Amino acid sequence: MGVYRIRVSTGASIFAGSKNQVQLWLVGEHGEAALGALLRPCRDQEQEFHVDVAEYLGSLLFVKLRKWHLLQDDAWFCNWISVQGPGDGGAEYRFPCYRWVQGHAVLSIPEGTGCTMVGDTQGLFRKHREEELEERRKLYRWGNWKAGLILNVAGASLSDLPADERFLENKKIDFEASLAVGLTDLAIKRSVNLLTNWDDLEDFNRLVWCGYGKLAERVQRSWKEDAFFGYQFLNGANPMLLRRSICLPARLVFPPGMEELQARLEEELQGGTLFEADFSLLDGIKANVISCSQQHLAAPLVMLKLQPDGQLLPMAIQLQLPRIGSAPPPLFVPTDPPMAWLLAKCWVRSSDFQLHELQSHLLRGHLMAEVFAVATMRSLPSVHPIFKLIIPHLRYTMEINLRARNGLVSDSGIFDQVVSSGGGGHLELLKRAGALLTYSSLCPPDDLAERGLLGIKSCFYAQDALRLWEILYRYVEGMVNLYYQTDAAVREDHELQSWCREITEVGLLGAQDRGFPSSLQSLAQACHFVTVCIFTCTGQHSSIHLGQLDWYSWIPNAPCTMRLPPPTTKDATVKTVVDSLPDISQSTLQMAITWQLGRRQPVMVPLGQHEEEYFSGSEPKAVLKKFREELAVLDREIEMRNESLDIPYEYLRPSLVENSVAI
Incomplete structure (x- = not known):
């Protein structure tokens, strides 16, 4: 009983x-009141009302709302x-x-404190x-x-997606405008370069x-340098492949006359400074045919040594598995x-492009995130604290x-048009x-x-990850311990157990x-x-998205395809290298797409900085505040460290890490 102050944010x-x-209706433990x-x-406004309610409602549990229309259903995005x-x-x-309100149906919005099934002892939210x-x-x-492949959300076109999963207008406009700019740039570059000959790198x-x-x-400037080549395995666009050798790989067969190399590799192995990058996953993958021209793939193995100064230098490259x-x-x-050594490195970089974009980026980033997203929407109600915790991400x-x-x-x-693993591979x-x-x-602690x-001081990816x-785990732990x-x-x-099963047994097809x-x-x-999610x-x-524009804009450093077969001799020339690398059309399209997807996004939410407040109450807000403070400290420490580095590593700076897989 009495006057209620109501604020509505759009x-x-x-x-x-x-x-x-x-x-609107107010629903409390002891009653319900229709407010009319x-x-x-109004867009981007907070509207306030004072309503005299005759009934005694007790503690409020829900606000119910329904959007009424006569002719046109005009969707409304309600914040809170x-x-x-x-x-x-x-x-x-x-x-x-924080969702679209459409149609005539009554929508019940639970109060934001959050509770689990176990915590809902009176069953106040059970039906909801x-x-x-x-x-x-x-x-x-x-x-x-x-x-x-692992599962995804059902739908063949954007219109099939639930409205709440669609880009809002600012994101949509930026994405589609940048695509138009990229395609315009592509058309200009193609027309300018189409009739020219490519004879030199x-x-x-x-x-x-x-x-x-x-x-x-x-x-x-530096892509030909061995140290620069090795650095990319530590801190480049794809730091997910390198591992310390515990023995010489079984596939590494030494041709006659290579006994000295074998001895040096054994010496580095014994000293714990031998590393490898094995692309065997590409072995046997059918290469693409582009514009009636056969493209080519390799499955390299790279052996590298870690120098006392932190440089990682290549020692040997094997481009194919022995038969x-x-x-x-x-x-x-x-x-x-x-030229023979440079061509071998180009083959490695092209193979790294394939595994980076498909295994590290698409699978481990995008597709995994989609499994988490669909499972969350199917298994966790909006009142659940884990839903509130994970939904911004x-x-x-x-x-x-x-x-x-x-x-x-x-x-x-695009893959079918310009990438050597496209066309089904x-x-x-x-x-x-x-x-x-x-x-x-x-899980970085386990993976690393x-x-x-x-402990590798020159692996900034490992340090920052x-x-x-650790900061994310403390944040999650702080929230979980509240409930x-x-x-x-x-x-x-x-509900929590159902969510876990939905991810592992359904979305990941039994993992x-x-x-x-x-x-x-x-x-x-x-x-x-x-925390893994x-x-x-x-x-x-x-860490695998932000480096694309830096490392893939110069085509010879990350060839999307190779037009000649892997070399079996060491008599390569500059022409051999140029003829192996992508042609003008392929290179131009690679650069256009790299720019559109790899550029820093003007419409982005840095990690932990989402405006949506899914939790009410002081305790979860305090946990989030501490999380943001720890992120700010890490951001500043990375910034200070980078000031003394020849090549700054920024891909895990919290201010640059996006809060979700949104690009």
Whole structure:
């Protein structure tokens, strides 16, 4: 009983407001009050009302709302609704929404404190939880884009996606405008260079106009250097392949006359300074045919040594696996004729391009994030604290992935047009990589220990990934401990267990044999699992996404395809290298797409800086505040460290890490 103060916040996107009327109800523990049609929501505004309620409602549980229209259903994006009880000392209740309100249906928004099934001892939210998940499972259905790949959200076109998964207008306009700019740039460069002959590596300069940073310029100058080549395995666009050698690889067969090389490799092995990058996953993948011209793939092995000064230098390159009954493939070494050694390194860089874009970036970043996103929407109601914790890190993932399936890796898409693993090979590679994807590889402490990269002072990826993981884990642990006090509470939360099973058994097609849990038995296990999900969607994706423009703009450093077969002799010339690298058309398209997807996004949310407040109450806000403070400290420490580095490493700076897989 008494006067309630009600505030309603509408989103800032162009069409967030609505001309339709909105009706509101307050639902408390002891009753419900209809407030009538109070507002026509205005874009980017907070509207306030005072309503006299005759009924005694008790503590508020829900705000119900319905958008009424006569002729036109004008969607409304509601941020949140705040209700303050009667009197100056009345409690304030916050109801987070952050979704589109459409149609005539009544929408119930639970109060934002959050509770688990175990914590909902009186069953106040039980019916709402069940009805919300039933509706969500109709809206968010699993799809299988290609047989043998992990699952994705069902839908063939953007219009098939739920409205809440679509880009808001500012994101959509920026994405599509940048694509138009990239395609215009592509057309101009193609027309300018189409009738010219490419005879020298410097001819690739004709494609480099503007819009690239200092590191991209450095790549253009230094890409031939062995130390620069080795550095990329530590801190480049794909730091996920390098590992410390524990023995000489079985595939490494030494041709006659290579005894000295074998002895030097053995010496580095014994000293713990021998590393390897093995691209065997590419072996047997069918290469693309582009414009009736056969393209080529290799499956290199690179052996490298770590110098006392931190430089990682290549010692040998084997481009193909040995075959029974055939002579061993040649081993290329730094003392070979310069063009032969350079060509071998170009082959490695092209192979790294394939694995980076398909295994490290698409599979481990985008597709994994989509599994987390769909499973979350199907298994966790909006009142659940884990839903509130993870939902900001799933924003825009479904749309960006659907765009990729329809444009990058689709039939006749970018991969088919210019990438040597396109034309079907990329799908086989994704299947192979998916079958090898382990749970431990998504956890930096485990992954880096397994690959022997801990303690390497020149591996800034490893250092920053560990620090960021630790900060994320403390954040997750802080939130989880607010809602679960015992291991038993974790085990008894059927929604949480359903979410875990939905990820491992459904979305990942049964990944228990690769370490993914199908149930969560303790607080520590739950914290670890949630941290894996959030780190994959944030730090891990950024570490493999942000470097594309820097490292892939100079085509010889990251050839999307190779037009001649891998060399079997060491008599290469400059012409051999140029003729092996992508042609003008392929190079131009690679640069255009690299610019569009790799540029720093003007519409982005840095890690932890989301404006949406899904939690109400002081305790979760304090946990988030501490998280942001720790991120700021790490950001400053990375900035200070980078000031003394020849090549700054920025891909895990919290201010540059995006809060979700949104590009």
